[in-house]
Amino acid sequence: MKKNSYEELELDVSASAEDIQATYERLLSHLTSGRHGLTQEEAGRRINRLNHAYWTLSGQARRAGYDAALAPPDTDIQFAVEIRETRWTPQKILLIIIGSLIAIGMAIQITFTLYSYYRARQIMENQESFAETRNRSEFTEAQEEERRRQAEENRLAEEERLLERERQEAERKQERELEENRRYAAQVSSDLHRAEERAKREAEYEQRRAEQEERIRQEAERRRVEQQKYLWQQQLRHY
Secondary structure (H helix, E strand, O other): OOOOHHHHOOOOOOOOHHHHHHHHHHHHHHHOOOOOOOOHHHHHHHHHHHHHHHHHHHOHHHHHHHHHHHOOOOOOOOOOOOOOOOOOOHHHHHHHHHHHHHHHHHHHHHHHHHHHHHHHHHHHHHHHHHHHHHHHOOHHHHHHHHHHHHHHHHHHHHHHHHHHHHHHHHHHHHHHHHHHHHHHHHHHHHHHHHHHHHHHHHHHHHHHHHHHHHHHHHHHHHHHHHHHHHHHHHHHHHO
């Protein structure tokens, strides 16, 4: 099973920034010391995962986003979904962020719809009440009631316009936040990709350097042996 970043650093989610830094340095020192008992390839992969985990948890914003992705879903809502494997990739983080924003937007839209319905019903009830009052009252009372009704309608219309402006502003704010989250997710994905590529290049460079050093050592050994053979031959000729 693939480990998460906390498990790669052998820490729990409550670890402080100092713990993360100290543990990363300790594990990296151990893996680069040559006393870990791993092959060069295994050690390289372990260092890559360690670097990736440290990069994810060393930045406050990156860690907050990662912790949010690791957090369990809201237990008040039950979904009939079978989770076969948890792999927190930048794409899944982006989907979680987008899904959350869409759910919030739907809740806002439903709230405004219900509010508009109750307001419309209130207007209709006021109109019916006015009609009954006008039939029971004198003409002057009817005129006064009409003025009050008109004022109420104007007030309600103004509230409706205000609510509509607030709804539109909420939608624009939601779109801005969604775009910002998309850009952030894209940046995280790009940063992770660059970090992986950099770690890969470093591992390849270390491998090439080790191979070059081995070739130099072998060549030096070959020359030493040839020099030794030459000296022996010279000694034999003198005898």
